[in-house]
Amino acid sequence: xxxxxxxxxxxxxxxxxxxxxxxLEVGTISFDNTDVLSCSANDTxxxxxxxxxxxxxxxxxxxxxxxxxxxxxxxxxxPANYKLYYRTFSDVVTSNYFCNGFPPATPIVTSQxxxxxxxxxxxxxxxxxxxxNEILRYDHQITIANLVLVNTNGDKVVDSNFVFxxxxxxxx
Numbered sequence: 001x002x003x004x005x006x007x008x009x010x011x012x013x014x015x016x017x018x019x020x021x022x023x024l025e026v027g028t029i030s031f032d033n034t035d036v037l038s039c040s041a042n043d044t045x046x047x048x049x050x051x052x053x054x055x056x057x058x059x060x061x062x063x064x065x066x067x068x069x070x071x072x073x074x075x076x077x078x079p080a081n082y083k084l085y086y087r088t089f090s091d092v093v094t095s096n097y098f099c100n101g102f103p104p105a106t107p108i109v110t111s112q113x114x115x116x117x118x119x120x121x122x123x124x125x126x127x128x129x130x131x132x133n134e135i136l137r138y139d140h141q142i143t144i145a146n147l148v149l150v151n152t153n154g155d156k157v158v159d160s161n162f163v164f165x166x167x168x169x170x171x172x
Contacts, residue, residue, distance in 0.1 A: 031058060036142065036165035039099035044069055044169050049142070051165060052093050055107070059085040059098070060142070060164060066122065069138045069169055073123045078144070084115035086149055111151070118147040118162070126171075140167045 031051045038046035044067040050059045061083040066074065076082050089097075091107035123141045128134060142164040149157040 031056075031165070034165070036167040037095055037098075038167065039095075042137075042167075042169050046167070048098075049164075049167055050095075050098050052095070052098075054092055055089045057085075057087045057089070057093055057098075058164070059087065060120075067140055067167070067169065068124065069126075069171060071125050073121060075119055075121045078115045078118040078120060078147070082118075082120045084118065084120075084144065084147070084149075086113045086115075087111065113149050113151050115144075116148050116150055119145040120164075121145065127168075135171045137171055138169045140169065141165075142167065 031053050034051045034053050036049050036051055038049050040046045044065075046062060046067060047064065048059055048061045050057055052058075063076065063081050066076075078084055087109050088111045089107040090110050093107055097104060097107065121143050123143075124138055125141075126135045127137050127139055129136050144162040144164055145160065147157075147159045147162040
């Protein structure tokens, strides 16, 4: 009887050790209550979108002509069609940092991590004036499924359903 208990304990212990990834650190990136911005003033011609919060930012590069003011849902993959970067800075960053023709000397980028995987989905829908059929704008809801970011130490941030946010464009 003792040999069976010992054998079961050994097998369970081996399974636990064999299934341990060890290096995997799961965390989250949160940019709650921050707007999705572009340098082209709520226009569908944006080639990248960004969000920032104090000393950190997320930058999503877009394929040409991907944003359209018509109801539709499109998907694409990171890194084939889209690129997502997470940056930290030496000081507080503003939209001027992203929209200047020449990058400013400060703040300095202290780290940059490029996403290695993910599926970007952009769901576009019209927003109507209340009580009428007049379109006010279009909302482009951007989510990234199975987002993976890996830093230089090999630490991973994995998010199965990351909400990048909603980018708004004016009707045209």
